[in-house]
Amino acid sequence: MKPTERYRLVLLTLAAFLLIACTAQQDVNLLELDYPRIEQQARGGEVRFAMWGGDARINRWVDSYVVPELQQRYDIRLLRVSTDAAQVVNRLLTERQAGRDRGSIDLIWINGENFRRARREDLLFGPYTHLIPNLELTDPEEVSYDWGFPVDGYELPWGRGQFVFEYDSAIINQPPDSIEALDRWIRNNPGRFTYPQPPDFNGAAFIRHLFYYFSGGYRDYLDGFDKERYQQNSAALWDYLREIEPYLWRGGQTYPADKAQLDVLFENGEVDFNMSYTQSGAQGLIDAGRYPPSVRTFVLQRGTLTGIHFTAIPFNAPNKAAAMVVSNFLLSADAQYSKFVPQNWGDFTVLDLDRLSDAQRQRFLELDLGPATLPVDVLAQHSVPEIPAEYVDAMVEDWEREILRRE
Amino acid sequence: MSRSRSIRRACAFLPLMPFVLFIAAGVGYTVIQSLGLWISAQPGESYPAGYAVILRSAWFYQSLLYSLWIATASTLLSVVLGTLLALLLRGLPQRLYPFALMYKIPLILPHVVIGLIVLLGFGRGAALGRLLAAPGSSALVSAYVFKSASFVTLLVYAVLRGFDLRQLETARMLGAGALRSFRALLLPVILPPAATAGVIVFLFSFGAFDLPFLLGASRPAMLAIDVYNRYWYRDLSARPAAMASLVVMFLFSLLFVTVYFRLVRRQKHGIRHV
């Protein structure tokens, strides 16, 4: 290499660095970089992660595991912000409308109807997930749709939940593991069952099971939203919910406002069932001393909803590079395993175990999920897919009109 | 008054102008969005105004009436209990008065802590159940009364302190019964501060958010909670209705504020406590 050439090269690199420094905020550039460069750019950054803050254990896991790991591995400071996705999406809408290019949230925990809403109003950054190395550890067929809505590279999978019911086996011998049995149980034990008021995530999920039951199962809904079909099929659901209302806790006069309140009712023995979208959450609560050791979980014979949840980056995130690195870390085998441990959180992994190294796979397979968690194959056999997101919105709205307001 | 002086006087209000303008703009924005404008990110796209939705919904009237009812109940109870407490304080010997200052504790406590106290007070084991079961209201009303009675006491006690108790003795010596001397002498003194305090308590319990957020039941909902849910958890098509509810709430409150200032102006001795 001739001296002049070397000189030119140095200049060029310098210029490139300057360019990167100046345009650090420019997303187009970011999407043209490769992952190592993104990681380089992310160092020293700060990421504000908006996540539902209603579960103390999840919060603690993020604070005590994710935060220090990110600090140590990538020199990234993660700040957990307790707001749910609906609120972030709502705010992004106004920011988009006002043309604010610099928001304050870098990463959102999101899925389903909130993702659909965010995409429809073009509130997310992307498509970026093809740049994320750990996406290759997942099965593309599984993670390319979010409740029937194409992901298109705008969100990165994070975890897989399956809806389970929780009960105390010291009180109930034979859990009612079908809608019919549950219905009988509710009528025979007035005041001992309730569900959180939609739009609470778990409450809305509970009524989706009933919707499937009254309209012949999930297969009818795989091909997107059909308003007519929805209206035809949902009438039975509202009739039914109105019918059982007098048998619910407090005669259905009021509903727990959210999952946290249902947890309290269940722990205090005021109701006999709790519901959760985390398969081994009950085991974690037993280990934490909040549940008696006799608590167990069950799924419905016809299956319970299984859904994948994701992370996404807002269009105006101030620190997109660091947000990408954080989401990649959350999808890493290490973080996924830590999240899988019932005492930490108990959320199932979204990774395809066949794509992991043998050692990594063994770790997942050998983890003891505890007696309160159903065997993995039982869960898998009783899993039904989530409904397209539009139905969720419609159902929440109608629940309020038909059940809450009785209009 | 010369022109330059009145300009100078107007200038004196400049430091507060930003506040007033911001609030006015906030209200303006609410009104505009209640009409369905300035909501969508797509230019030119608008939603139908929210008034038709709420005015046709029985639920809205329920919420409104329920909020008014909670406010009325809290106000009446606070005023009666607060006044009694003030009289009780007034009768206390000087030496014991410093200990009685603990009646100010609820004034210092934030509403969320008052909410916690009520939750604990209703019995811990079944706290949540009993609270939510109470026809939606007893917890909420107790919380408001616990907080506001002290406030009423504060204002009423302030005037009672200046009241010469010998007047009562004189009245009794002249042969007036206890009730009569109360009505003729004490009531005119107590009533003005009790009334102003009452309006403030009413306004507060009508539209506050913190306590219903912790103690409220799902049905019927306090107006503030209903708006909050519509604002945060619905898509944009629900925005006009949420904003319209706020406008109605604002107008109602304005009405009571006017009542308040009428009351205040009638008070000759100028005991005004905002």
Added chain:
Amino acid sequence: MFERSAGPAQRRDYLRLAAIAGLFALPVVMLLFYSLSARGQTELTLRAWRYLFAERRNFVTALASSLGYGFSAVIVAFFSCVLPAKAIARAHGSHTAAIEAVLLTPALLPSISFAIGVHQLFIRAGLVDTWVGVLLILSFVSYPYMLRALIASYESIDPAYEQCARNLGAGALRTFLRVELPFLLPGAAAGGSVVFLVAFSDYFLVFLIGGGIVPAFTSYLVPFIRSADYSIASALSIVFLIVPIGLFVLQDRALTLLLQRRGMSI
């Protein structure tokens, strides 16, 4: 019936005091008791206090932030209300009464009725999630208390004092600092206490405008109440009570000392 006896306290008086204590001190005792208990256990434990000690970083940050915007709201309120208060106190007429009424209204309105609109506005202005935004919205709802207190103080100052100082050649600033301020201080302290309390103890506005990003003591406390962790919530509430009481005692002492040095009695 309600006479204040000058003589020694009687049994009846102690009963009255006991009634007041039962109403107002008992809840505090209850908080203390719950802070020492744990879910589903009967014996006392320090679990909640230990948790707070272990979590002291988050908890102290939240407390510091709340104290910060509380005090700042007092300062903002004082400086923005001094001139208007004087103008209102010195002018007598129906116009000023109307102006005063308008200026006092924000404290009376339910804050949600304009705060949601302000939230939309702040999103556009980039003030959401910022400390300044939180301070601003809290100032909106709390300055009237300062304004009212300062108006009352100014009404008690004889304008002749000011004229006198001016005649002796003192400038406007000097007159304010040397003549008016000492008179204003007690009122400002009283109004400031209310401003501080309003700002320090608000939950909704801080959560709305701070978006969970601006740390706040109330935002730290509420999740514990919502998820029924009553022992930790109670421990936090006790701190909530102690901090303002401590501040008031301090403020009272400081004010007395200051005014005594200036030869004034309060």
